Amino acid sequence: MLRVQGLCVARGGIAVLEGVEFALEPGQALVLRGPNGCGKTTLLRTLAGLQPPLAGTISVPQDSLAYASHADGLKPMLTVTENLAFWAAVFGTGAAAVAAALDRMNLAPLAARPAQNLSAGQKRRLGLARMLLTGRPVWALDEPTVSLDAASVRLFADMVRAHLHGGGAAVIATHIDLGLSEATVLDLAPFRARAPDQGGRRDAFDEAFA
Numbered sequence: 001m002l003r004v005q006g007l008c009v010a011r012g013g014i015a016v017l018e019g020v021e022f023a024l025e026p027g028q029a030l031v032l033r034g035p036n037g038c039g040k041t042t043l044l045r046t047l048a049g050l051q052p053p054l055a056g057t058i059s060v061p062q063d064s065l066a067y068a069s070h071a072d073g074l075k076p077m078l079t080v081t082e083n084l085a086f087w088a089a090v091f092g093t094g095a096a097a098v099a100a101a102l103d104r105m106n107l108a109p110l111a112a113r114p115a116q117n118l119s120a121g122q123k124r125r126l127g128l129a130r131m132l133l134t135g136r137p138v139w140a141l142d143e144p145t146v147s148l149d150a151a152s153v154r155l156f157a158d159m160v161r162a163h164l165h166g167g168g169a170a171v172i173a174t175h176i177d178l179g180l181s182e183a184t185v186l187d188l189a190p191f192r193a194r195a196p197d198q199g200g201r202r203d204a205f206d207e208a209f210a
């Protein structure tokens, strides 16, 4: 479903991780761990096709991966339901999927609320509910539990578990224990690239894309 071989990923043209290898089969989850700045987001951006790898291969069927970045990707003026309907239209999933997503992430009581009037944790729940509307089997999730309380973390873990049981897979960068017994953990620290001396280069930055 997803196979990564000899992958080297970079930010601002500078390698941050190299030699990354893993494979995900249907029903499997992989939790990415590593200290701040080690390259988890960079790896997920590369898996999502937002930037090319420096080396190595990513094998994943076309249009099978859905990416949730640090940003929730919400339209502030649209209601919770309208936001989900927007994504359902983008991905060609139906109204039933919107209702299921509202229910799964406990958003039904907020359905008519404009997204701009949600709390941070509520926005995050809505951002995560979008994944259910993609219909895509491989989820790549960057720090999905930021702003979530303990009950919402459990909701999210249940959502991922149901996705896995339905034959999906997930790769998740997180610093917390999600309570997902199905997940294996990949510590990225051993894959940190021996970065060349940047010598104070001021141009070693690329677009900050959450």
Ligand SMILES: Nc1ncnc2c1ncn2[C@@H]1O[C@H](COP(=O)(O)OP(=O)(O)OP(=O)(O)O)[C@@H](O)[C@H]1O
Pocket: 011, 012, 016, 034, 035, 036, 037, 038, 039, 040, 041, 042, 043, 204, 205, 206, 207, 208, 209
């Ligand atoms: N826009 C950018 N241009 C260049 N380098 C960047 C940019 N954004 C981040 N970096 C650097 O790239 C490296 C990898 O960052 P990345 O965000 O992938 O780490 P991370 O493991 O996700 O960190 P965290 O746990 O703090 O979210 C870091 O050294 C960071 O300083």
